Amino acid sequence: xxxxxxxxxxxxxxxxxxxxxxxxxxxxxxxxxxxxxxxxxxxxxxxxxxxxxxxxxxxxxxxxxxxxxxxxxxxxxxxxxxxxxxxxxxxxxxxxxxxxxxxxxxxxxxxxxxxxxxxxxxxxxxxxxxxxxxxxxxxxxxxxxxxxxxxxxxxxxxxxxxxxxxxxxxxxxxxxxxxxxxxxxxxxxxxxxxxxxxxxxxxxxxxxxxxxxxxxxxxxxxxxxxxxxxxxxxxxxxxxxxxxxxxxxxxxxxxxxxxxxxxxxxxxxxxxxxxxxxxxxxxxxxxxxxxxxxxxxxxxxxxxxxxxxxxxxxxxxxxxxxxxxxxxxxxxxxxxxxxxxxxxxxxxxxxxxxxxxxxxxxxxxxxxxxxxxxxxxxxxxxxxxxxxx
Amino acid sequence: xxxxxxxxxxxxxxxxxxxxxxxxxxxxxxxxxxxxxxxxxxxxxxxxxxxxxxxxxxxxxxxxxxxxxxxxxxxxxxxxxxxxxxxxxxxxxxxxxxxxxxxxxxxxxxxxxxxxxxxxxxxxxxxxxxxxxxxxxxxxxxxxxxxxxxxxxxxxxxxxxxxxxxxxxxxxxxxxxxxxxxxxxxxxxxxxxxxxxxxxxxxxxxxxxxxxxxxxxxxxxxxxxxxxxxxxxxxxxxxxxxxxxxxxxxxxxxxxxxxxxxxxxxxxxxxxxxxxxxxxxxxxxxxxxxxxxxxxxxxxxxxxxxxxxxxxxxxxxxxxxxxxxxxxxxxxxxxxxxxxxxxxxxxxxxxxxxxxxxxxxxxxxxxxxxxxxxxxxxxxxxxxxxxxx
Numbered sequence: 123x124x125x126x127x128x129x130x131x132x133x134x135x136x137x138x139x140x141x142x143x144x145x146x147x148x149x150x151x152x153x154x155x156x157x158x159x160x161x162x163x164x165x166x167x168x169x170x171x172x173x174x175x176x177x178x179x180x181x182x183x184x185x186x187x188x189x190x191x192x193x194x195x196x197x198x199x200x201x202x203x204x205x206x207x208x209x210x211x212x213x214x215x216x217x218x219x220x221x222x223x224x225x226x227x228x229x230x231x232x233x234x235x236x237x238x239x240x241x242x243x244x245x246x247x248x249x250x251x252x253x254x255x256x257x258x259x260x261x262x263x264x265x266x267x268x269x270x271x272x273x274x275x276x277x278x279x280x281x282x283x284x285x286x287x288x289x290x291x292x293x294x295x296x297x298x299x300x301x302x303x304x305x306x307x308x309x310x311x312x313x314x315x316x317x318x319x320x321x322x323x324x325x326x327x328x329x330x331x332x333x334x335x336x337x338x339x340x341x342x343x344x345x346x347x348x349x350x351x352x353x354x355x356x357x358x359x360x361x362x363x364x365x366x367x368x369x370x371x372x373x374x375x376x377x378x379x380x381x382x383x384x385x386x387x388x389x390x391x392x393x394x395x396x397x398x399x400x401x402x403x404x405x406x407x408x409x410x411x412x413x414x415x416x417x418x419x420x421x422x423x424x425x426x427x428x429x430x431x432x433x434x435x436x437x438x439x440x441x442x443x444x445x446x447x448x449x450x451x452x453x454x455x456x457x458x459x460x461x462x463x464x465x466x467x468x469x470x471x472x473x474x475x476x477x478x479x480x481x482x483x484x485x486x487x488x489x490x491x492x493x494x495x496x497x498x499x500x501x502x503x504x505x506x507x508x509x510x511x
Numbered sequence: 512x513x514x515x516x517x518x519x520x521x522x523x524x525x526x527x528x529x530x531x532x533x534x535x536x537x538x539x540x541x542x543x544x545x546x547x548x549x550x551x552x553x554x555x556x557x558x559x560x561x562x563x564x565x566x567x568x569x570x571x572x573x574x575x576x577x578x579x580x581x582x583x584x585x586x587x588x589x590x591x592x593x594x595x596x597x598x599x600x601x602x603x604x605x606x607x608x609x610x611x612x613x614x615x616x617x618x619x620x621x622x623x624x625x626x627x628x629x630x631x632x633x634x635x636x637x638x639x640x641x642x643x644x645x646x647x648x649x650x651x652x653x654x655x656x657x658x659x660x661x662x663x664x665x666x667x668x669x670x671x672x673x674x675x676x677x678x679x680x681x682x683x684x685x686x687x688x689x690x691x692x693x694x695x696x697x698x699x700x701x702x703x704x705x706x707x708x709x710x711x712x713x714x715x716x717x718x719x720x721x722x723x724x725x726x727x728x729x730x731x732x733x734x735x736x737x738x739x740x741x742x743x744x745x746x747x748x749x750x751x752x753x754x755x756x757x758x759x760x761x762x763x764x765x766x767x768x769x770x771x772x773x774x775x776x777x778x779x780x781x782x783x784x785x786x787x788x789x790x791x792x793x794x795x796x797x798x799x800x801x802x803x804x805x806x807x808x809x810x811x812x813x814x815x816x817x818x819x820x821x822x823x824x825x826x827x828x829x830x831x832x833x834x835x836x837x838x839x840x841x842x843x844x845x846x847x848x849x850x851x852x853x854x855x856x857x858x859x860x861x862x863x864x865x866x867x868x869x870x871x872x873x874x875x876x877x878x879x880x881x882x883x884x885x886x887x888x889x890x891x892x893x894x895x896x897x898x899x900x
Contacts, residue, residue: 158780264780324768324789325761332721332756335749339728360724366839367721371713372851380821381715381828391547391653391818398817401715401720428787431770431781439770459848462761 138216140206144197148243149229151276158388160263163252167273168243169193172213172290173221175281183509184274184284185209185228185290185300185309188495189423190235190365190411192242193228193267195219199241209292211499218502219509222402224287229277231270231298233262233422239414247346247418260346263423267294267430271301278309288509290314290451293460294423297430300469301448304433304442314451314508317458317463317494320433320472321439324462329368333380334424336373337358337417346418358417364407371457371490375400420458443472451508453501455493481508526572529595531560533586537632538618540665549652552641557619557661558582559631562610566669571672572608572898573663573685573699574617575680577884578812579624579754579800581631582617585610588630598681600888607891608898613676615690618666620659620683622651622812626805634761636807646762649735654811656683657818660690667698677898679703679840681883682849683812686819689858692839693822693831703840703897705890706883709858710820710828715849718757723813725749726806735807744798747806752797760846760879764789787839832861839869840897841888844882870897 146168154165160290170193171297175182197214198206212218213226234244247262278286278417289302289310300321303313322330337343340357348354367375386397396407426444429435450473454466467482475478483504487497535557543554559582564571566671574584575595585602587595602615602834603606624635636651667675676693678699684705692702711719726732735808737743773791777784820826839862841854843855856871863869872893876886 184583210518243894260783264783266780303900321770324764324770326787327770327787328756328764328793331787331793332753335753336724336728339725339746339749341730356726360728364721364724367717372712372853375713381710381713381716390814391655394649394653398713398716398720404717404720425779427789464761 129323138214141197141210141214141221143201144170144172144194144199144207146170146193146241146243146415149277149280149399151273152277154273154421156263157266157268158263158270161453162245163261165232165245165273166243167232167245167277168241169277170195170197170207170228172196172226173224175283179283180285180287181223181225182281182286183226184286184289184302185219185225185226186270186274186276186289186293186295187228187231188293188295189427190370192234192236192239193230193296194241195226195228203500208495209429212502212505218506220506223428224509227277227283229274231279232265233419233426235419235423236414237416237417237419244279244419246416246422247348248416257349259418262422264417266300267297267426268305269304270426271298273303274298275306275309277278283292286310288312288314290316290505292316292429292495292498293318293491296461297432300432300446302445303446303448307445307447309475310448312449312451312511313446313506314505315451316453316498317455317461317466317491318482320469321463322428323465326465327428329460330424330428331362333364333368336364339418341416343417346421354413355415358415358420359405359408359412361408361417361420362406362411362415366407367404368459369491371459371488373457373488401446418469440472443469444476446473447478449508450478450511451483451504452480453483453485453494453498453504455487455490455497457488458491460491464481520861527603528600529634530586530603530610531676532590532698533559533560533561533583533588533596535588535630537631538666538669539761540662543662545652545667546655546657546661551634551652552619554634554662555632556621556634556666557630558666559584559586559596559617560695561585561615562613562749568672569611569674569676570614571670571675572615573657573667573675573678573691574602574608574615575621575678577680577682577684578816581625581628582619582683584617584632585615586620587896597884598887601891601894607877607895609895616666616670617662617760618663618674621654621662622808622815622862624805624808624812626808629802633808635805635811637738637805646738648738648807651807651811654815656690656815657694657824660687661816663687664695665888673698676700677701677703679705679894680702681705681887682707682880683816685850686816686821689835691834692835692837698833699837700899701742701838701840702835703842703894705842705887706844706850706855706880707879708854709832709861711817712854715854716817716852718849719813719817722750722753722757723810724849725753726809732806735810737806738876743806744801745803747803748794748797750797750806750809751800751804752793756793757795757848758847758880760877762877763879768792780890793826809829829861833865835862836867836893838897838900839867840893841869842871842883842887842893843887844876844879845875846877847882861867866887
């Protein structure tokens, strides 16, 4: 008996390893046609891969990133990086997205938020418009989630991959995953949208505008033409702090901060210099993140998300979801305020109405939307099974 | 049988009438001492009353108003007013707060949001500081919900009322109601906080800062010293549109707007001039409300709410709630994002732990926080019973 128990314990302990050092690469698409009918002469984007593409070229898994993320989904650039890629908990040798089996591909989106991060390679309003030799600013074409997917289609062709074994990603990455399945059903065999719904409803559209508004109020924004002067960092910092709060939960805020003041000696009831720990921390975090981000890119991301309807927007919000015929794994957080349980559940219902297999997994964490990143390991078995099915 | 049914129908049909024309009055407190230790030489505030104070002076019900409200709780100032006071559905002859029985009193708070509304009488940063002859601006003392209650205590004394039959109000009004019960237990016989919790937790504190931030980003704000120039209307409008959204619900947004564009001819995917109906409507509503409001007053209200702990903040968040010994009726909305079901339920639990009778009523509407105003009639019977018990 003793031996059996010991064996079980050994088997249950995960035989996985970290993915190690990874490297950002880049690819370029010439004359990129946007869904809106514009042409971008040169679109250069970063990407990362983990694992090895097999000879049949049929073991590739595409990971699509969230609003404030980039293609750094796993691993580290250097041994002493503070943190690995955002889904490192589930990507690596022996992990649920097992890089011993799957060739994982992840690309930076166009108009990526962190245009000033040296590890992000993107094309957007902060890039040089070859026609003028100056930054595009708000003259850059308005993009859609469909355009992000089309840029990944370009990468797919360059890599010589015909069909993804799976497409999956959190939040805005989940929108891209659904867009893949609805629009290019022959180019993937399964899809896993995480903390994401099938379209931007009026509620989400309005909240995204709340995110964007501080940038436009910052006098440095200048209608987006700030590249010769000081960028609108105060507005951008506030926008980023709203995103952090909105993606989180009451439980997180109360447990982490309670009613503590930012500075014990500064009563927020006695002076406007006083502040609460929760608001000071959010403000400081926003300011820190703003240094790497571009305000116009933020606005372009908001507009891309607001426009989102999976598949064929002209045919209503449901048609694209009905077009999804590959097996679907949806992972969501019941305390999510961005993509609410209601929105995710109605998406799953519509996809499944015509018999498409849909598995809906609820995370049990208390971090709201962020559970789709911070707590994704909880869905590890469901992801592993889904990929191997 | 037929007769019985008919009689039931007749009895069930409410025998109530509208309250008719009401009038704003005002009262003044000299040398008002704030909880923070400041003195405001002259505090003039508006109030309204409905019904008649009886000879025993023991039938007075105090109604305390919400963040963007004022003392206009019922009736109309003129026959052709677009709408009556905010709780007109439950205040009037024969209504749940029956003005044939109860003498209803409602006062404008200090630092009232709508300082520019001719029907609001308040004292705050937009008022003249008698020491300088100029608007106080951000030199006005930072106030608390406790100060609002103390201003109502001043009115109570001027009216010759020893004890309120009840204190009740929605949202920030519910905070004031709890403050009354926790701090002045001998001055009321029952309390009914509506869509409100017993303290501002870190989550609410952070969201209130999201409400306030647009004002500070508006270059016209000028650190609050805008009274000689153009007020920060863009920031204030954005702040007000966030309040509207936050107080509402996904169901409301989706049912009302869907994915409709603001202008059929302006595709938000084709041009930055395009917009969605939901965001345009929120922006227009914010701009309209900003005309009556004062940006500094908004900031003072936010800080008052952020500081809120019922009763005795220095003794922790629970002590004041334990001090409440009068019967409590709490009415809340399960879809409320401002004062969440979690926050309301833990408040009710703490109040009731020492045996204080607490009745918790959940509204069934789909308007989120706003159900406490728009849908309050649903709790009419509970309110009527509570007042007559």
